[in-house]
Amino acid sequence: MKALAPIMVVVLVAYLIIGLAMPVLPLYVSKELGLSTFLVGLAAGVEFAAALVSRFWSGRYADTKGAKRAVIVGLLMGAVAGLLYLVSLGFATRPVAAIIILLAGRVFLGGAESFVITGALSWGLALGGARNTGKVIAWIGTALWAAYAAGAPAGTALYGRYGFVAISLATMLLPLVTLAVVVPLRSMPATAQSTPSIRRVLRAVSVPGLGVALTAVGFGTITTFGALLFAAHGWGMAWVAFTVLSVAFILGRVFFGHLPDTMGGARVALVCVLIETVGLALIWLAPSPSVVFAGAAITGVGYSLVYPGFGLEAIRRAPPEAKGLAMGAFTAFMDLSLGIANPALGLIADHAGLRSVFLVSTVVVLGAAIVAAQLLRAGASATAERWRLMANNHHQPARRTVSRRAS
Numbered sequence: 001m002k003a004l005a006p007i008m009v010v011v012l013v014a015y016l017i018i019g020l021a022m023p024v025l026p027l028y029v030s031k032e033l034g035l036s037t038f039l040v041g042l043a044a045g046v047e048f049a050a051a052l053v054s055r056f057w058s059g060r061y062a063d064t065k066g067a068k069r070a071v072i073v074g075l076l077m078g079a080v081a082g083l084l085y086l087v088s089l090g091f092a093t094r095p096v097a098a099i100i101i102l103l104a105g106r107v108f109l110g111g112a113e114s115f116v117i118t119g120a121l122s123w124g125l126a127l128g129g130a131r132n133t134g135k136v137i138a139w140i141g142t143a144l145w146a147a148y149a150a151g152a153p154a155g156t157a158l159y160g161r162y163g164f165v166a167i168s169l170a171t172m173l174l175p176l177v178t179l180a181v182v183v184p185l186r187s188m189p190a191t192a193q194s195t196p197s198i199r200r201v202l203r204a205v206s207v208p209g210l211g212v213a214l215t216a217v218g219f220g221t222i223t224t225f226g227a228l229l230f231a232a233h234g235w236g237m238a239w240v241a242f243t244v245l246s247v248a249f250i251l252g253r254v255f256f257g258h259l260p261d262t263m264g265g266a267r268v269a270l271v272c273v274l275i276e277t278v279g280l281a282l283i284w285l286a287p288s289p290s291v292v293f294a295g296a297a298i299t300g301v302g303y304s305l306v307y308p309g310f311g312l313e314a315i316r317r318a319p320p321e322a323k324g325l326a327m328g329a330f331t332a333f334m335d336l337s338l339g340i341a342n343p344a345l346g347l348i349a350d351h352a353g354l355r356s357v358f359l360v361s362t363v364v365v366l367g368a369a370i371v372a373a374q375l376l377r378a379g380a381s382a383t384a385e386r387w388r389l390m391a392n393n394h395h396q397p398a399r400r401t402v403s404r405r406a407s
Contacts, residue, residue: 008143013178014116019151024159033095050110052335058118059328068187070119075175078112081105082172122324126188134260137308142253205314209333211371212310216337221361245300252304269309270372276302284358
């Protein structure tokens with residue numbers, strides 16, 4: 001998998017510039033621009049919305065124009081996002097103009113994320129071949145998570161010392177530097193002159209997409225409500241839960257990333273869904289921070305192979321000439337899940353308390369086991385049908401020979 005290393009570097013940079021701004025964007029919007037918490041949420045959420053909307057566009061582009069070109073477009077969009085961040089700083093005395101420019105930058109950043117990850121996955125799948133589909137998805141996802149883990153503390157340090165200008169410059173310059181890594185790489189030919197309709201691809205990946213959407217709820221619950229749970233109980237070191245979750249996730253990918261290819265995506269997804277469910281249930285029942293940490297670790301291990309497991313099933317069901325579009329559509333299920341689930345769980349927390357959020361997410365994630373089991377049964381039925389057809393084809397020539405002799 002050495003050929004994946006440059007692609008993983010690109011994904012690392014793309015998600016690093018996203019992670020840099022995550023902890024400091026609310027401070028810039030609320031403290032420096034003096035704007036409302038609604039606009040803080042809008043500035044954070046518009047990047048997610050832009051990524052979701054551009055998933056299908058980026059997938060089609062990767063399939064018809066080539067994965068390398070999609071990655072280059074994504075890096076250039078990331079550099080534009082950083083430039084718009086810088087421009088917004090020049091309007092600090094005019095907050096309305098500043099936030100409009102900043103929002104435009106966030107839209108470009110969402111597009112950058114979509115083009116880079118979709119192009120990188122398409123590129124990696126072409127390099128790795130069908131036998132390594134799960135491994136490619138796992139390794140590229142590992143680079144993504146490593147970037148998130150490093151981006152938040154790095155962004156906090158940069159902002160504390162140099163202000164938002166440092167975040168802006170890093171967001172603009174890092175993608176441009178990374179272009180020097182991408183441009184010399186051998187490009188892979190486009191898979192098709194045109195791709196199947198989005199509706200056809202969505203239909204193909206909808207069942208695995210539903211599975212990954214349900215499991216994403218558990219991840220979103222910990223990252224969104226974990227710190228609030230610690231605060232409500234007066235516990236310290238909430239950051240340890242996030243660190244443990246990330247480390248367990250990465251280790252799961254590193255040591256077990258090959259399992260979907262060798263054991264089957266649906267089978268691995270089923271086991272990992274059950275592991276993730278146990279972790280979330282531990283957090284729901286946790287009487288102390290140490291139990292929460294254990295639950296976060298178990299959840300991280302389980303969640304680590306859910307995306308590769310269901311992703312392998314999505315790729316196998318999608319048209320072969322539309323792998324980029326298939327991965328874009330598949331990932332969109334996860335985006336949509338996080339966008340809907342987090343506000344909904346917030347309403348549940350307001351009415352039933354924070355612990356109820358972890359109970360609900362445990363039940364929701366468990367529902368993904370039903371999806372994985374359905375995929376497993378469908379795979380077993382398809383295998384049995386192939387064996388039946390092979391047996392029939394094997395016996396047909398013999399029957400024709402007997403018939404000729406009889407005549």
